[in-house]
Amino acid sequence: MNVWLAIIGMALLTLAIRASFLVLGRRWVFPPWLARALHYVPVAVLSALVVPMALAPGGSIALSWQNSYLIGTVCAGALAWYSGRTLPALLASFALFGVLRYFA
Amino acid sequence: MPETRSVMSSVRHGFAGARDTVPMLVGAAPFGLIFGALATTSHLTPAQTLAMSLLVFAGSSQFIAVGLFAAGSTLPVLWLTTLVVNLRHALYSATLLPYARDWPLRWRLPLAFWLTDETFAVVEHRLRSGAVAGGAAYWFGSSLAMYGNWLLWTLLGIMVGQGIPGIAGWGLDFAMLATFTAIVAPQLKTRPALAAALVAGTVALWLRALPYQGGLMLGACAGIATGMLLDGKRQEAA
Incomplete structure:
Protein backbone atom coordinates (compact mmCIF):
# COMPACT_ATOMS: atom_id res chain seq x y z
CA MET A 1 0.00 0.00 0.00
CA ASN A 2 1.27 3.47 -0.91
CA VAL A 3 1.68 5.17 2.45
CA TRP A 4 1.76 8.74 1.12
CA LEU A 5 -1.39 8.22 -0.91
CA ALA A 6 -3.00 6.68 2.17
CA ILE A 7 -2.11 9.67 4.33
CA ILE A 8 -3.38 12.23 1.81
CA GLY A 9 -6.66 10.33 1.45
CA MET A 10 -7.06 10.17 5.23
CA ALA A 11 -6.37 13.90 5.50
CA LEU A 12 -8.97 14.82 2.87
CA LEU A 13 -11.60 12.50 4.35
CA THR A 14 -11.09 13.80 7.87
CA LEU A 15 -11.30 17.42 6.72
CA ALA A 16 -14.43 16.66 4.69
CA ILE A 17 -16.13 15.18 7.77
CA ARG A 18 -15.12 18.01 10.08
CA ALA A 19 -16.12 20.67 7.56
CA SER A 20 -19.34 18.88 6.54
CA PHE A 21 -21.76 21.15 8.37
CA LEU A 22 -19.47 24.09 9.07
CA VAL A 23 -19.07 24.92 5.36
CA LEU A 24 -22.84 25.34 5.02
CA GLY A 25 -22.81 28.59 6.97
CA ARG A 26 -26.04 30.54 6.64
CA ARG A 27 -27.40 28.24 3.96
CA TRP A 28 -28.85 25.86 6.51
CA VAL A 29 -30.88 26.46 9.64
CA PHE A 30 -31.47 23.63 12.09
CA PRO A 31 -35.04 22.77 12.95
CA PRO A 32 -35.51 23.32 16.72
CA TRP A 33 -35.78 19.61 17.58
CA LEU A 34 -32.44 18.94 15.90
CA ALA A 35 -30.81 21.87 17.68
CA ARG A 36 -32.01 20.36 20.96
CA ALA A 37 -30.63 16.95 20.01
CA LEU A 38 -27.22 18.45 19.26
CA HIS A 39 -27.18 19.79 22.80
CA TYR A 40 -26.51 16.24 23.99
CA VAL A 41 -23.72 15.47 21.52
CA PRO A 42 -20.74 16.10 23.84
CA VAL A 43 -22.08 14.07 26.74
CA ALA A 44 -23.30 11.19 24.57
CA VAL A 45 -20.24 10.84 22.32
CA LEU A 46 -17.70 11.14 25.11
CA SER A 47 -19.60 8.68 27.32
CA ALA A 48 -19.79 6.19 24.45
CA LEU A 49 -16.01 6.56 24.01
CA VAL A 50 -15.12 6.33 27.69
CA VAL A 51 -17.34 3.61 29.18
CA PRO A 52 -16.10 0.65 27.09
CA MET A 53 -12.46 1.77 27.50
CA ALA A 54 -12.80 1.90 31.29
CA LEU A 55 -14.99 -1.17 31.89
CA ALA A 56 -13.49 -3.42 29.23
CA PRO A 57 -9.94 -2.23 28.54
CA GLY A 58 -8.85 -5.61 27.18
CA GLY A 59 -12.07 -6.31 25.27
CA SER A 60 -13.96 -8.25 27.94
CA ILE A 61 -15.69 -6.63 30.91
CA ALA A 62 -13.42 -6.35 33.95
CA LEU A 63 -15.33 -5.20 37.04
CA SER A 64 -12.60 -5.54 39.64
CA TRP A 65 -10.10 -3.65 41.76
CA GLN A 66 -7.41 -5.06 39.49
CA ASN A 67 -8.76 -2.97 36.60
CA SER A 68 -6.62 0.14 37.04
CA TYR A 69 -8.28 1.80 34.03
CA LEU A 70 -11.64 1.61 35.78
CA ILE A 71 -10.39 2.83 39.18
CA GLY A 72 -8.42 5.67 37.58
CA THR A 73 -11.39 6.71 35.46
CA VAL A 74 -13.74 6.76 38.45
CA CYS A 75 -11.19 8.88 40.30
CA ALA A 76 -10.87 11.39 37.41
CA GLY A 77 -14.65 11.58 37.00
CA ALA A 78 -15.45 11.94 40.69
CA LEU A 79 -12.85 14.66 41.28
CA ALA A 80 -13.85 16.61 38.16
CA TRP A 81 -17.52 16.32 39.07
CA TYR A 82 -16.94 17.43 42.62
CA SER A 83 -14.45 20.25 42.01
CA GLY A 84 -15.37 21.27 38.46
CA ARG A 85 -11.64 21.65 37.77
CA THR A 86 -10.17 19.43 35.07
CA LEU A 87 -6.42 19.68 35.49
CA PRO A 88 -6.08 18.71 39.20
CA ALA A 89 -8.56 15.85 38.63
CA LEU A 90 -6.45 14.60 35.71
CA LEU A 91 -3.14 14.78 37.52
CA ALA A 92 -4.53 13.00 40.59
CA SER A 93 -5.98 10.22 38.44
CA PHE A 94 -2.66 9.83 36.57
CA ALA A 95 -0.86 9.43 39.88
CA LEU A 96 -3.38 6.87 41.14
CA PHE A 97 -3.24 4.97 37.85
CA GLY A 98 0.56 4.90 37.98
CA VAL A 99 0.57 3.57 41.54
CA LEU A 100 -2.02 0.90 40.70
CA ARG A 101 -0.06 -0.20 37.63
CA TYR A 102 3.15 -0.31 39.62
CA PHE A 103 1.70 -2.62 42.28
CA ALA A 104 -0.50 -4.65 39.92
CA MET B 1 -8.36 53.24 17.40
CA PRO B 2 -11.14 50.67 17.25
CA GLU B 3 -9.20 48.34 14.95
CA THR B 4 -6.26 47.98 17.28
CA ARG B 5 -8.69 47.34 20.08
CA SER B 6 -10.42 44.56 18.15
CA VAL B 7 -7.07 42.93 17.32
CA MET B 8 -6.12 43.13 20.96
CA SER B 9 -9.38 41.55 22.02
CA SER B 10 -8.94 38.75 19.47
CA VAL B 11 -5.50 38.03 20.85
CA ARG B 12 -6.97 37.96 24.36
CA HIS B 13 -9.73 35.54 23.31
CA GLY B 14 -7.12 33.41 21.54
CA PHE B 15 -5.03 33.16 24.67
CA ALA B 16 -8.13 32.31 26.70
CA GLY B 17 -8.86 29.45 24.28
CA ALA B 18 -5.32 28.12 24.57
CA ARG B 19 -5.36 28.43 28.36
CA ASP B 20 -8.67 26.58 28.73
CA THR B 21 -7.20 23.81 26.55
CA VAL B 22 -4.19 23.17 28.80
CA PRO B 23 -5.77 20.18 30.63
CA MET B 24 -6.51 18.61 27.23
CA LEU B 25 -2.86 19.06 26.23
CA VAL B 26 -1.79 17.05 29.24
CA GLY B 27 -4.19 14.28 28.24
CA ALA B 28 -3.16 14.23 24.59
CA ALA B 29 0.60 14.34 25.20
CA PRO B 30 1.20 10.65 26.07
CA PHE B 31 -1.08 9.67 23.23
CA GLY B 32 1.04 11.64 20.74
CA LEU B 33 4.19 10.20 22.23
CA ILE B 34 3.00 6.61 21.78
CA PHE B 35 1.75 7.37 18.28
CA GLY B 36 5.18 8.67 17.22
CA ALA B 37 6.95 5.75 18.84
CA LEU B 38 4.56 3.11 17.54
CA ALA B 39 4.33 4.40 13.97
CA THR B 40 8.08 4.66 13.41
CA THR B 41 8.81 1.32 15.02
CA SER B 42 6.24 -0.36 12.78
CA HIS B 43 5.72 0.60 9.17
CA LEU B 44 6.13 4.35 8.74
CA THR B 45 9.18 6.50 8.15
CA PRO B 46 9.68 9.47 10.49
CA ALA B 47 8.61 11.83 7.68
CA GLN B 48 5.40 9.85 7.08
CA THR B 49 4.64 9.71 10.79
CA LEU B 50 5.03 13.46 11.20
CA ALA B 51 3.06 14.11 8.01
CA MET B 52 0.17 12.10 9.37
CA SER B 53 0.01 14.22 12.54
CA LEU B 54 0.43 17.38 10.45
CA LEU B 55 -2.20 16.59 7.80
CA VAL B 56 -4.71 14.20 9.35
CA PHE B 57 -4.59 15.46 12.96
CA ALA B 58 -7.02 12.86 14.34
CA GLY B 59 -5.52 10.64 17.04
CA SER B 60 -7.73 7.57 17.04
CA SER B 61 -7.77 7.18 13.26
CA GLN B 62 -3.99 7.68 13.13
CA PHE B 63 -3.55 4.79 15.58
CA ILE B 64 -5.91 2.56 13.64
CA ALA B 65 -4.06 3.42 10.42
CA VAL B 66 -0.79 2.25 11.97
CA GLY B 67 -2.49 -1.02 12.89
CA LEU B 68 -3.90 -1.42 9.40
CA PHE B 69 -0.53 -0.71 7.76
CA ALA B 70 1.01 -3.39 9.95
CA ALA B 71 -1.75 -5.83 9.03
CA GLY B 72 -1.09 -5.24 5.33
CA SER B 73 -4.55 -3.78 4.75
CA THR B 74 -5.68 -2.19 1.48
CA LEU B 75 -6.30 1.50 0.68
CA PRO B 76 -10.12 1.28 0.42
CA VAL B 77 -10.32 -0.46 3.81
CA LEU B 78 -8.06 2.15 5.40
CA TRP B 79 -10.06 5.03 3.97
CA LEU B 80 -13.42 3.50 4.88
CA THR B 81 -12.16 2.94 8.42
CA THR B 82 -10.95 6.55 8.63
CA LEU B 83 -14.36 7.75 7.48
CA VAL B 84 -16.26 5.69 10.03
CA VAL B 85 -13.92 6.31 12.95
CA ASN B 86 -14.06 10.07 12.38
CA LEU B 87 -17.77 10.25 11.71
CA ARG B 88 -18.45 11.61 15.19
CA HIS B 89 -16.72 14.81 14.04
CA ALA B 90 -19.66 15.44 11.71
CA LEU B 91 -21.80 15.71 14.84
CA TYR B 92 -19.33 18.23 16.26
CA SER B 93 -19.42 20.18 13.00
CA ALA B 94 -23.22 20.32 13.16
CA THR B 95 -23.24 21.26 16.85
CA LEU B 96 -20.96 24.26 16.34
CA LEU B 97 -22.53 25.49 13.10
CA PRO B 98 -25.24 27.61 14.80
CA TYR B 99 -22.51 29.67 16.47
CA ALA B 100 -20.23 29.83 13.43
CA ARG B 101 -22.73 30.36 10.63
CA ASP B 102 -21.98 34.05 10.18
CA TRP B 103 -18.21 33.71 10.17
CA PRO B 104 -16.49 33.93 6.77
CA LEU B 105 -15.63 30.62 5.08
CA ARG B 106 -11.90 31.40 5.25
CA TRP B 107 -12.24 31.05 9.04
CA ARG B 108 -14.73 28.19 9.15
CA LEU B 109 -12.64 25.93 6.93
CA PRO B 110 -9.35 26.03 8.89
CA LEU B 111 -11.24 25.89 12.19
CA ALA B 112 -12.98 22.75 10.88
CA PHE B 113 -9.59 21.20 10.10
CA TRP B 114 -8.61 21.65 13.76
CA LEU B 115 -11.88 20.31 15.17
CA THR B 116 -10.63 17.58 17.51
CA ASP B 117 -12.60 15.99 20.38
CA GLU B 118 -10.75 18.19 22.84
CA THR B 119 -11.12 21.51 21.04
CA PHE B 120 -14.77 20.70 20.44
CA ALA B 121 -15.36 20.07 24.14
CA VAL B 122 -13.62 23.30 25.20
CA VAL B 123 -15.16 25.53 22.52
CA GLU B 124 -18.67 24.09 22.80
CA HIS B 125 -18.61 24.60 26.55
CA ARG B 126 -17.61 28.23 26.12
CA LEU B 127 -20.12 29.04 23.38
CA ARG B 128 -22.96 27.26 25.15
CA SER B 129 -22.35 29.26 28.31
CA GLY B 130 -23.21 32.36 26.29
CA ALA B 131 -19.71 33.79 25.77
CA VAL B 132 -20.14 34.02 22.00
CA ALA B 133 -18.04 37.18 21.41
CA GLY B 134 -14.55 36.34 20.21
CA GLY B 135 -15.64 32.74 19.62
CA ALA B 136 -13.59 32.31 16.44
CA ALA B 137 -10.41 33.62 18.08
CA TYR B 138 -11.04 31.42 21.11
CA TRP B 139 -11.46 28.36 18.87
CA PHE B 140 -8.30 29.34 16.96
CA GLY B 141 -6.31 29.60 20.19
CA SER B 142 -7.51 26.23 21.40
CA SER B 143 -6.71 24.74 17.97
CA LEU B 144 -3.17 26.07 17.82
CA ALA B 145 -2.46 24.77 21.32
CA MET B 146 -3.73 21.28 20.46
CA TYR B 147 -2.00 21.25 17.05
CA GLY B 148 1.38 22.41 18.37
CA ASN B 149 1.14 19.98 21.28
CA TRP B 150 0.24 17.04 19.01
CA LEU B 151 3.11 17.77 16.59
CA LEU B 152 5.59 18.24 19.43
CA TRP B 153 4.71 14.95 21.13
CA THR B 154 4.60 13.06 17.84
CA LEU B 155 8.11 14.34 17.16
CA LEU B 156 9.33 13.36 20.62
CA GLY B 157 7.74 9.93 20.15
CA ILE B 158 9.58 9.50 16.86
CA MET B 159 12.85 10.39 18.58
CA VAL B 160 12.48 8.24 21.70
CA GLY B 161 10.45 5.45 20.10
CA GLN B 162 13.37 3.32 19.05
CA GLY B 163 15.14 3.91 22.35
CA ILE B 164 12.35 2.72 24.66
CA PRO B 165 11.10 -0.74 23.74
CA GLY B 166 7.66 -1.68 25.06
CA ILE B 167 6.50 1.94 25.52
CA ALA B 168 3.17 0.93 23.99
CA GLY B 169 2.54 -1.37 26.96
CA TRP B 170 2.86 1.34 29.62
CA GLY B 171 -0.85 2.07 29.72
CA LEU B 172 -0.29 5.63 28.50
CA ASP B 173 -3.64 5.39 26.73
CA PHE B 174 -5.19 6.00 30.15
CA ALA B 175 -4.39 9.71 29.70
CA MET B 176 -6.98 10.13 26.97
CA LEU B 177 -9.55 8.11 28.87
CA ALA B 178 -9.08 10.28 31.98
CA THR B 179 -9.24 13.50 29.94
CA PHE B 180 -12.53 12.63 28.28
CA THR B 181 -13.97 11.51 31.62
CA ALA B 182 -12.96 14.75 33.32
CA ILE B 183 -14.64 16.70 30.51
CA VAL B 184 -17.91 14.77 30.79
CA ALA B 185 -18.31 14.39 34.56
CA PRO B 186 -19.09 18.05 35.43
CA GLN B 187 -21.75 18.10 32.70
Whole structure:
Protein backbone atom coordinates (compact mmCIF):
# COMPACT_ATOMS: atom_id res chain seq x y z
CA MET A 1 0.00 0.00 0.00
CA ASN A 2 1.27 3.47 -0.91
CA VAL A 3 1.68 5.17 2.45
CA TRP A 4 1.76 8.74 1.12
CA LEU A 5 -1.39 8.22 -0.91
CA ALA A 6 -3.00 6.68 2.17
CA ILE A 7 -2.11 9.67 4.33
CA ILE A 8 -3.38 12.23 1.81
CA GLY A 9 -6.66 10.33 1.45
CA MET A 10 -7.06 10.17 5.23
CA ALA A 11 -6.37 13.90 5.50
CA LEU A 12 -8.97 14.82 2.87
CA LEU A 13 -11.60 12.50 4.35
CA THR A 14 -11.09 13.80 7.87
CA LEU A 15 -11.30 17.42 6.72
CA ALA A 16 -14.43 16.66 4.69
CA ILE A 17 -16.13 15.18 7.77
CA ARG A 18 -15.12 18.01 10.08
CA ALA A 19 -16.12 20.67 7.56
CA SER A 20 -19.34 18.88 6.54
CA PHE A 21 -21.76 21.15 8.37
CA LEU A 22 -19.47 24.09 9.07
CA VAL A 23 -19.07 24.92 5.36
CA LEU A 24 -22.84 25.34 5.02
CA GLY A 25 -22.81 28.59 6.97
CA ARG A 26 -26.04 30.54 6.64
CA ARG A 27 -27.40 28.24 3.96
CA TRP A 28 -28.85 25.86 6.51
CA VAL A 29 -30.88 26.46 9.64
CA PHE A 30 -31.47 23.63 12.09
CA PRO A 31 -35.04 22.77 12.95
CA PRO A 32 -35.51 23.32 16.72
CA TRP A 33 -35.78 19.61 17.58
CA LEU A 34 -32.44 18.94 15.90
CA ALA A 35 -30.81 21.87 17.68
CA ARG A 36 -32.01 20.36 20.96
CA ALA A 37 -30.63 16.95 20.01
CA LEU A 38 -27.22 18.45 19.26
CA HIS A 39 -27.18 19.79 22.80
CA TYR A 40 -26.51 16.24 23.99
CA VAL A 41 -23.72 15.47 21.52
CA PRO A 42 -20.74 16.10 23.84
CA VAL A 43 -22.08 14.07 26.74
CA ALA A 44 -23.30 11.19 24.57
CA VAL A 45 -20.24 10.84 22.32
CA LEU A 46 -17.70 11.14 25.11
CA SER A 47 -19.60 8.68 27.32
CA ALA A 48 -19.79 6.19 24.45
CA LEU A 49 -16.01 6.56 24.01
CA VAL A 50 -15.12 6.33 27.69
CA VAL A 51 -17.34 3.61 29.18
CA PRO A 52 -16.10 0.65 27.09
CA MET A 53 -12.46 1.77 27.50
CA ALA A 54 -12.80 1.90 31.29
CA LEU A 55 -14.99 -1.17 31.89
CA ALA A 56 -13.49 -3.42 29.23
CA PRO A 57 -9.94 -2.23 28.54
CA GLY A 58 -8.85 -5.61 27.18
CA GLY A 59 -12.07 -6.31 25.27
CA SER A 60 -13.96 -8.25 27.94
CA ILE A 61 -15.69 -6.63 30.91
CA ALA A 62 -13.42 -6.35 33.95
CA LEU A 63 -15.33 -5.20 37.04
CA SER A 64 -12.60 -5.54 39.64
CA TRP A 65 -10.10 -3.65 41.76
CA GLN A 66 -7.41 -5.06 39.49
CA ASN A 67 -8.76 -2.97 36.60
CA SER A 68 -6.62 0.14 37.04
CA TYR A 69 -8.28 1.80 34.03
CA LEU A 70 -11.64 1.61 35.78
CA ILE A 71 -10.39 2.83 39.18
CA GLY A 72 -8.42 5.67 37.58
CA THR A 73 -11.39 6.71 35.46
CA VAL A 74 -13.74 6.76 38.45
CA CYS A 75 -11.19 8.88 40.30
CA ALA A 76 -10.87 11.39 37.41
CA GLY A 77 -14.65 11.58 37.00
CA ALA A 78 -15.45 11.94 40.69
CA LEU A 79 -12.85 14.66 41.28
CA ALA A 80 -13.85 16.61 38.16
CA TRP A 81 -17.52 16.32 39.07
CA TYR A 82 -16.94 17.43 42.62
CA SER A 83 -14.45 20.25 42.01
CA GLY A 84 -15.37 21.27 38.46
CA ARG A 85 -11.64 21.65 37.77
CA THR A 86 -10.17 19.43 35.07
CA LEU A 87 -6.42 19.68 35.49
CA PRO A 88 -6.08 18.71 39.20
CA ALA A 89 -8.56 15.85 38.63
CA LEU A 90 -6.45 14.60 35.71
CA LEU A 91 -3.14 14.78 37.52
CA ALA A 92 -4.53 13.00 40.59
CA SER A 93 -5.98 10.22 38.44
CA PHE A 94 -2.66 9.83 36.57
CA ALA A 95 -0.86 9.43 39.88
CA LEU A 96 -3.38 6.87 41.14
CA PHE A 97 -3.24 4.97 37.85
CA GLY A 98 0.56 4.90 37.98
CA VAL A 99 0.57 3.57 41.54
CA LEU A 100 -2.02 0.90 40.70
CA ARG A 101 -0.06 -0.20 37.63
CA TYR A 102 3.15 -0.31 39.62
CA PHE A 103 1.70 -2.62 42.28
CA ALA A 104 -0.50 -4.65 39.92
CA MET B 1 -8.36 53.24 17.40
CA PRO B 2 -11.14 50.67 17.25
CA GLU B 3 -9.20 48.34 14.95
CA THR B 4 -6.26 47.98 17.28
CA ARG B 5 -8.69 47.34 20.08
CA SER B 6 -10.42 44.56 18.15
CA VAL B 7 -7.07 42.93 17.32
CA MET B 8 -6.12 43.13 20.96
CA SER B 9 -9.38 41.55 22.02
CA SER B 10 -8.94 38.75 19.47
CA VAL B 11 -5.50 38.03 20.85
CA ARG B 12 -6.97 37.96 24.36
CA HIS B 13 -9.73 35.54 23.31
CA GLY B 14 -7.12 33.41 21.54
CA PHE B 15 -5.03 33.16 24.67
CA ALA B 16 -8.13 32.31 26.70
CA GLY B 17 -8.86 29.45 24.28
CA ALA B 18 -5.32 28.12 24.57
CA ARG B 19 -5.36 28.43 28.36
CA ASP B 20 -8.67 26.58 28.73
CA THR B 21 -7.20 23.81 26.55
CA VAL B 22 -4.19 23.17 28.80
CA PRO B 23 -5.77 20.18 30.63
CA MET B 24 -6.51 18.61 27.23
CA LEU B 25 -2.86 19.06 26.23
CA VAL B 26 -1.79 17.05 29.24
CA GLY B 27 -4.19 14.28 28.24
CA ALA B 28 -3.16 14.23 24.59
CA ALA B 29 0.60 14.34 25.20
CA PRO B 30 1.20 10.65 26.07
CA PHE B 31 -1.08 9.67 23.23
CA GLY B 32 1.04 11.64 20.74
CA LEU B 33 4.19 10.20 22.23
CA ILE B 34 3.00 6.61 21.78
CA PHE B 35 1.75 7.37 18.28
CA GLY B 36 5.18 8.67 17.22
CA ALA B 37 6.95 5.75 18.84
CA LEU B 38 4.56 3.11 17.54
CA ALA B 39 4.33 4.40 13.97
CA THR B 40 8.08 4.66 13.41
CA THR B 41 8.81 1.32 15.02
CA SER B 42 6.24 -0.36 12.78
CA HIS B 43 5.72 0.60 9.17
CA LEU B 44 6.13 4.35 8.74
CA THR B 45 9.18 6.50 8.15
CA PRO B 46 9.68 9.47 10.49
CA ALA B 47 8.61 11.83 7.68
CA GLN B 48 5.40 9.85 7.08
CA THR B 49 4.64 9.71 10.79
CA LEU B 50 5.03 13.46 11.20
CA ALA B 51 3.06 14.11 8.01
CA MET B 52 0.17 12.10 9.37
CA SER B 53 0.01 14.22 12.54
CA LEU B 54 0.43 17.38 10.45
CA LEU B 55 -2.20 16.59 7.80
CA VAL B 56 -4.71 14.20 9.35
CA PHE B 57 -4.59 15.46 12.96
CA ALA B 58 -7.02 12.86 14.34
CA GLY B 59 -5.52 10.64 17.04
CA SER B 60 -7.73 7.57 17.04
CA SER B 61 -7.77 7.18 13.26
CA GLN B 62 -3.99 7.68 13.13
CA PHE B 63 -3.55 4.79 15.58
CA ILE B 64 -5.91 2.56 13.64
CA ALA B 65 -4.06 3.42 10.42
CA VAL B 66 -0.79 2.25 11.97
CA GLY B 67 -2.49 -1.02 12.89
CA LEU B 68 -3.90 -1.42 9.40
CA PHE B 69 -0.53 -0.71 7.76
CA ALA B 70 1.01 -3.39 9.95
CA ALA B 71 -1.75 -5.83 9.03
CA GLY B 72 -1.09 -5.24 5.33
CA SER B 73 -4.55 -3.78 4.75
CA THR B 74 -5.68 -2.19 1.48
CA LEU B 75 -6.30 1.50 0.68
CA PRO B 76 -10.12 1.28 0.42
CA VAL B 77 -10.32 -0.46 3.81
CA LEU B 78 -8.06 2.15 5.40
CA TRP B 79 -10.06 5.03 3.97
CA LEU B 80 -13.42 3.50 4.88
CA THR B 81 -12.16 2.94 8.42
CA THR B 82 -10.95 6.55 8.63
CA LEU B 83 -14.36 7.75 7.48
CA VAL B 84 -16.26 5.69 10.03
CA VAL B 85 -13.92 6.31 12.95
CA ASN B 86 -14.06 10.07 12.38
CA LEU B 87 -17.77 10.25 11.71
CA ARG B 88 -18.45 11.61 15.19
CA HIS B 89 -16.72 14.81 14.04
CA ALA B 90 -19.66 15.44 11.71
CA LEU B 91 -21.80 15.71 14.84
CA TYR B 92 -19.33 18.23 16.26
CA SER B 93 -19.42 20.18 13.00
CA ALA B 94 -23.22 20.32 13.16
CA THR B 95 -23.24 21.26 16.85
CA LEU B 96 -20.96 24.26 16.34
CA LEU B 97 -22.53 25.49 13.10
CA PRO B 98 -25.24 27.61 14.80
CA TYR B 99 -22.51 29.67 16.47
CA ALA B 100 -20.23 29.83 13.43
CA ARG B 101 -22.73 30.36 10.63
CA ASP B 102 -21.98 34.05 10.18
CA TRP B 103 -18.21 33.71 10.17
CA PRO B 104 -16.49 33.93 6.77
CA LEU B 105 -15.63 30.62 5.08
CA ARG B 106 -11.90 31.40 5.25
CA TRP B 107 -12.24 31.05 9.04
CA ARG B 108 -14.73 28.19 9.15
CA LEU B 109 -12.64 25.93 6.93
CA PRO B 110 -9.35 26.03 8.89
CA LEU B 111 -11.24 25.89 12.19
CA ALA B 112 -12.98 22.75 10.88
CA PHE B 113 -9.59 21.20 10.10
CA TRP B 114 -8.61 21.65 13.76
CA LEU B 115 -11.88 20.31 15.17
CA THR B 116 -10.63 17.58 17.51
CA ASP B 117 -12.60 15.99 20.38
CA GLU B 118 -10.75 18.19 22.84
CA THR B 119 -11.12 21.51 21.04
CA PHE B 120 -14.77 20.70 20.44
CA ALA B 121 -15.36 20.07 24.14
CA VAL B 122 -13.62 23.30 25.20
CA VAL B 123 -15.16 25.53 22.52
CA GLU B 124 -18.67 24.09 22.80
CA HIS B 125 -18.61 24.60 26.55
CA ARG B 126 -17.61 28.23 26.12
CA LEU B 127 -20.12 29.04 23.38
CA ARG B 128 -22.96 27.26 25.15
CA SER B 129 -22.35 29.26 28.31
CA GLY B 130 -23.21 32.36 26.29
CA ALA B 131 -19.71 33.79 25.77
CA VAL B 132 -20.14 34.02 22.00
CA ALA B 133 -18.04 37.18 21.41
CA GLY B 134 -14.55 36.34 20.21
CA GLY B 135 -15.64 32.74 19.62
CA ALA B 136 -13.59 32.31 16.44
CA ALA B 137 -10.41 33.62 18.08
CA TYR B 138 -11.04 31.42 21.11
CA TRP B 139 -11.46 28.36 18.87
CA PHE B 140 -8.30 29.34 16.96
CA GLY B 141 -6.31 29.60 20.19
CA SER B 142 -7.51 26.23 21.40
CA SER B 143 -6.71 24.74 17.97
CA LEU B 144 -3.17 26.07 17.82
CA ALA B 145 -2.46 24.77 21.32
CA MET B 146 -3.73 21.28 20.46
CA TYR B 147 -2.00 21.25 17.05
CA GLY B 148 1.38 22.41 18.37
CA ASN B 149 1.14 19.98 21.28
CA TRP B 150 0.24 17.04 19.01
CA LEU B 151 3.11 17.77 16.59
CA LEU B 152 5.59 18.24 19.43
CA TRP B 153 4.71 14.95 21.13
CA THR B 154 4.60 13.06 17.84
CA LEU B 155 8.11 14.34 17.16
CA LEU B 156 9.33 13.36 20.62
CA GLY B 157 7.74 9.93 20.15
CA ILE B 158 9.58 9.50 16.86
CA MET B 159 12.85 10.39 18.58
CA VAL B 160 12.48 8.24 21.70
CA GLY B 161 10.45 5.45 20.10
CA GLN B 162 13.37 3.32 19.05
CA GLY B 163 15.14 3.91 22.35
CA ILE B 164 12.35 2.72 24.66
CA PRO B 165 11.10 -0.74 23.74
CA GLY B 166 7.66 -1.68 25.06
CA ILE B 167 6.50 1.94 25.52
CA ALA B 168 3.17 0.93 23.99
CA GLY B 169 2.54 -1.37 26.96
CA TRP B 170 2.86 1.34 29.62
CA GLY B 171 -0.85 2.07 29.72
CA LEU B 172 -0.29 5.63 28.50
CA ASP B 173 -3.64 5.39 26.73
CA PHE B 174 -5.19 6.00 30.15
CA ALA B 175 -4.39 9.71 29.70
CA MET B 176 -6.98 10.13 26.97
CA LEU B 177 -9.55 8.11 28.87
CA ALA B 178 -9.08 10.28 31.98
CA THR B 179 -9.24 13.50 29.94
CA PHE B 180 -12.53 12.63 28.28
CA THR B 181 -13.97 11.51 31.62
CA ALA B 182 -12.96 14.75 33.32
CA ILE B 183 -14.64 16.70 30.51
CA VAL B 184 -17.91 14.77 30.79
CA ALA B 185 -18.31 14.39 34.56
CA PRO B 186 -19.09 18.05 35.43
CA GLN B 187 -21.75 18.10 32.70
CA LEU B 188 -23.78 15.32 34.35
CA LYS B 189 -25.63 17.59 36.73
CA THR B 190 -28.98 17.60 34.96
CA ARG B 191 -31.18 14.53 34.69
CA PRO B 192 -31.39 14.41 30.85
CA ALA B 193 -27.59 14.72 30.58
CA LEU B 194 -27.02 11.98 33.14
CA ALA B 195 -29.49 9.68 31.39
CA ALA B 196 -27.89 10.45 28.00
CA ALA B 197 -24.47 9.49 29.37
CA LEU B 198 -25.72 6.28 31.00
CA VAL B 199 -27.57 5.10 27.89
CA ALA B 200 -24.73 6.06 25.53
CA GLY B 201 -22.15 4.31 27.71
CA THR B 202 -24.25 1.17 28.23
CA VAL B 203 -25.09 0.74 24.55
CA ALA B 204 -21.48 1.38 23.50
CA LEU B 205 -20.26 -1.16 26.05
CA TRP B 206 -22.83 -3.71 24.97
CA LEU B 207 -22.00 -3.27 21.24
CA ARG B 208 -18.25 -2.77 21.69
CA ALA B 209 -17.41 -5.76 19.48
CA LEU B 210 -19.08 -4.24 16.41
CA PRO B 211 -16.56 -3.41 13.67
CA TYR B 212 -15.64 0.17 12.71
CA GLN B 213 -16.62 1.59 16.08
CA GLY B 214 -20.27 0.90 15.28
CA GLY B 215 -20.93 0.59 19.00
CA LEU B 216 -19.63 4.12 19.53
CA MET B 217 -21.93 5.66 16.94
CA LEU B 218 -25.02 3.67 17.98
CA GLY B 219 -24.30 4.39 21.65
CA ALA B 220 -23.92 8.11 20.93
CA CYS B 221 -27.16 8.19 18.95
CA ALA B 222 -29.05 6.31 21.67
CA GLY B 223 -27.69 8.75 24.26
CA ILE B 224 -28.65 11.80 22.22
CA ALA B 225 -32.17 10.41 21.70
CA THR B 226 -32.51 9.75 25.44
CA GLY B 227 -31.39 13.24 26.40
CA MET B 228 -33.74 14.77 23.89
CA LEU B 229 -36.71 12.71 25.05
CA LEU B 230 -36.26 13.62 28.73
CA ASP B 231 -35.51 17.21 27.81
CA GLY B 232 -38.82 17.39 25.93
CA LYS B 233 -40.72 15.94 28.88
CA ARG B 234 -39.12 18.45 31.22
CA GLN B 235 -40.08 21.34 28.98
CA GLU B 236 -43.67 20.10 28.75
CA ALA B 237 -43.85 19.80 32.53
CA ALA B 238 -42.46 23.31 33.04
